[in-house]
């Protein structure tokens with residue numbers, strides 16, 4: 422059974438449409454949902470969690486049909502988004518007791534470990550926590566339930582680099598158990614590159630690429646060539662961008678391998694791997710060009 426299965430999902434708002442979104446996540450995997458502002462990440466996550474109903478398509482969370490079976494699904498799904506708030510007057514201990522009383526999977530020893538790791542104090546009132554501490558507290562409450570699936574909308578927003586690193590380590594620990602899965606959205610490609618097994622890039626309401634992280638990083642390259650006799654009119658479909666500066670040509674390639682080099686038929690001076698951020702930007706720009714034409 423897949424942790425997440427979204428097929429052909431559509432949701433139209435007045436000025437924005439999420440179109441034909443399909444995502445799949447297996448147990449034991451972490452998926453990073455990456456996209457620019459307004460791409461549709463939170464809308465996708467709200468649909469997943471049953472907070473919105475799709476106009477078309479199907480959504481299954483841990484095998485449950487959404488939004489119909491959301492009560493059953495949510496018993497096993499930890500969800501945190503940046504518009505969630507703790508009760509201002511209540512302490513973190515009160516929140517922990519409350520969540521423990523609702524969810525039988527609550528792991529008190531793990532909660533105590535997370536308190537220490539995140540530098541939080543159970544006796545502190547929520548209103549006196551900094552915004553980064555509030556975000557950590559919400560994540561603690563979700564993680565200590567030991568849910569089979571964690572769905573996190575921008576979990577590291579407002580956190581400093583040290584806190585982000587701690588959190589990423591924590592996510593990796595959650596996945597030691599092969600039955601669990603995490604979907605998280607982020608603008609931060611460094612975080613995503615660090616821990617994700619799968620990546621889905623979303624732009625303007627469409628999933629523009631979805632694959633294993635290693636496959637993305639293996640496929641994409643920038644190539645530098647020097648061509649004294651002018652620039653050939655390459656039409657190879659793998660070339661998504663070409664920058665020409667006199668005889669110096671830089672190609673951005675999606676689908677780099679020996680066969681591509683043979684078909685390119687030109688001496689390549691340098692081949693560089695690309696960071697996930699570069700792959701993300703190139704994918705989004707290329708998808709926009711394709712749509713515009």
Ligand SMILES: Nc1ncnc2c1ncn2[C@@H]1O[C@H](COP(=O)(O)OP(=O)(O)OP(=O)(O)O)[C@@H](O)[C@H]1O
Pocket residue numbers: 434435436437456457458459460461462463464465
């Ligand atoms: N309830 C709604 N009614 C109308 N439009 C909406 C609604 N919710 C979201 N939108 C629109 O859908 C688009 C996508 O929003 P969404 O919050 O999913 O983007 P996002 O990728 O999470 O962006 P960000 O990274 O900026 O948080 C935006 O243009 C937003 O204005």
